[in-house]
Amino acid sequence: MNIGLLIHEWLVVSLALGVLLVDLWLPQSAKRNLGYAAVLGVGAILFYSLLAVRLPSAEATQYAFGNMYALDGLALFFKRFFLLAAIIVLLMSVEFAERITAGIGEYYALILFALSGMLFASSANNFALLFVSLELITVTFYVLTSFERGRLASLEAGVKYLIIGALSTGFTVFGIALVSGISGKMNFGDLAAVADNFSANKIFLFGLVFVIAGIGFKIAVFPFQVWVPDVYQGAPSPTTAFLAVGSKAAGFVLLLRVLFLAVPAITAQWANLLIILSGITILYGNLCAIPQRNVKRLLGYSGIAHAGYVLLGVAALSTAGRAAVLYYLTGYLFTVLGAFTVICLVMLRLNDEDIRGFAGLNRRSPLLAASMTLAMVSLAGIPPMAGFFGKFLLLKAVIEQGAVHPGYYCLAFTTLAGVVISLYYYFGVVRAIYWSEEPADLSPIQVSKPIRVTLYGCMAGMFFLGLFPGALVNLAAEAVRVLR
């Protein structure tokens, strides 16, 4: 059984249950501060993970539950990634609490349950665990998305996410049924051993495509991206942030595991498919972001574009590419969570998240203005921020494969086109902050201490990854060594 391996998951689930229980006895006024307790709890788990959880060696994989659950370098990397993201999202939710009329305690608990789903996803080594962890993430997000019960937009987002999510679940289950029905294997390792025999079997491939489609919904890759703008716009800001970082990264870790652990032989033949998906996703996200006026919607489309960028690393089908995926996602974590923290605070008392709400932000709160600007600069991929080095690694991985397949050169140029387009809308946000015409509201924005620390942390992360990438490059390269 080896239950000790699931230490992260145990701790997070008990923390979530604890939060739910304590919430019953807490007076209404104190419920909000429960979020800080959750932050401390997750922080302690992250601290413990960094300090005490060690793999016997870099390549060694430990299994639990009959090889369903794998703990390896990749899983550990993503577990820490999700824990860090959850800390920032929880801090954001404490600020957001005043807009949530009832049940803030449950909101914290749901975030923790979603987190546990992501932790399971990062270790999934079996189609059953893949499905269960995906469902754990998705079902909690249905509730998190529609948590602002009084707001029509939030409910609408919840319903849309429910419908599309149910559809994608259907895809996944159908795909898993076909794959395991044909091959008789549920475990990734077992499947890899026999997948070669089925590389010409249409039904098997069909099933695999359906599984990838189900994961594609989570990542928001074209053509499964339709839900993103509406859901991002309507959902409460902390939920959107967690969707943008946690859910996306969970999709990517599952994608990496399925493609490179379950069916490596077939993936090698899918270069064209991945190139085309990645190229279209980049163009679609960037082009659609141009006319957006709602900041969360804009970040939704930009998130689609970034899913395309990260997919570059997957499409490269090389170790360098997969390491670049991990690097890019880490930079993206700091950048996007920083941006959403700012959005959450600035738009707290506004009805819509129109870009005009940023007018005069540099006078209302220089810290928020600086964080948002740096986040946009990093998303646009400008040195010396994390986004630049991440894009550099991805591009390098793609061009490296150009010698094998000329399609990669086309992909590199598509990426460049996307980057140039994206400059327009990212600078539009920066312009709205510093150089708007007549700001309607110039009252200073109070930034609480925890949020201050969060923002400094995000900025430090963006700068550190951009200026001193060496350490993370090595870590990422270590983590992807288990993939083939």
Added chain:
Amino acid sequence: MSILTLIICCPLLAALLLAFVPRSFRVAMRAVAVLATLVSALLAVIMFLLFNGADVSATGYRFEQQIAWVSALGISYHVGVDGINVGLVLMGAIVAFAAACVAWEIKEREKEFYILLLVMAGGILGAFASLDLFFFYFFHELALVPTFIMIGVWGRGERKNYATFQITIYLSIGALLALVGLIALYLQAGANTFDIPALTRHIFDEQHALSPGAQHFIFPLLLFGFGILVSLWPFHTWAPLGYGSAPTATAMLHAGVLKKFGLYGLIRLALPLLPGEAQSWMPLLAWLCLGNLVYCGWVAMRQKDFNRLVGYSSVAHMGFVFLGIASLTLIGITGAVLVMIAHGFLAALMFGLSGYLFQQTGTLQMADLGGLLRRLPFIGAALMLGAFAGCGLPGFANFAGEITVLFGAWTVFPHVTILACWGALIIGAVYALRAVRSMLHGPLPEKWAGVADAPHLWRKAPFILLLACLMIFGCFPGLLVEKIRPSADQIVKMVHVGQPSSPGGVLVTQASRDR
């Protein structure tokens, strides 16, 4: 720590410092910016004087410093100068100081302006000093992005927004094309290093030349990527409008210094590391450079706005550098580097003066101006000297460079050279002198009676400095040539390696032996 690191860090640290200075300390901000660029310029002068071409280190670079950065990818912070970039670093540092001096015209959001200006200056100097492909690009991008923001925010004219988008899109495309070329170069070389000296060693001393197929793919990327950045005809349309809309200091730094990055990249990387393709593309480049010299010069003649005229003339002057590069001869490339340095001072001078005029009169329409020499004896005289330098009068550094380029190109492209002489000497003289006549001479319209000359030495200093540099290097071009020549010789040899039978190669080696 190398003196180069100090030169680069001075403006960057000052930018960081300014971020913490309260907005109301206006004088302090100006002082910090001017002081930081001054220190950087003085250090650059010291470095230039200490640089002794005859005593270069084993790798051919001096004042080297190398710090490993991402060792897994072979990226390191590596700076150093040889004959090619020592003059460029000096020019960049001096122009940055002059630009900081003329930035007094900025009256709003000074804090952000000075921070961006200092980042730009640090980025430019870093790009020229870098001996690592990654940092070479990194620093350039660091300098390029502030340019866009400065034009968008502090720019002038009705078409400011259009100009901002045009320059952003053009230059981003150029830079990204070059980035793809650089990454491909790194990957194809297969040495797992971004270090330029190490790459050079790998390719030449160890005989790992890039395959013809790879060169065939990479060279156009670098040529056109860098070409867009340098306003190579027909990719020049961003330049006149962009410079016309930019605030003075930005136009000075970009037209004077940052634009030379692409040329430097061609000379330092594209020619020596991809010699086979370089040879086959050069005839085309020679003809394209006529587009700069003749066509853009012609367009400059028709301009009614002085700033646009200066913009077109700076595009036109790039033609000389391209011609020198295209010749692939020692004399041509030496001349190209000389023109790069001379034009840096000249473009900064002209944009600085036009900025002063605009600040005084509010217009640069040449038809509206006239007789200003009477009201502006100093500025007018400086403008005239600048115009003379621009049309290639002996005694200014431009003359030395241009004549060298023409000598170098004559042996390889005689037809192009003849046309280029016409473009440069006749057309250049026509538009420059016509501008001088219509703005400085003739009757003084009533409305300009209140125009004031630069009041004190402090305002005059940047122009005096730039003119002095033009004249010093014009009267004593040997100061630069003796430094450039050994390094240029190295590059020419690398271009012609592997093709000893080509006529150009024989000619060049003979020429270099003769000297």
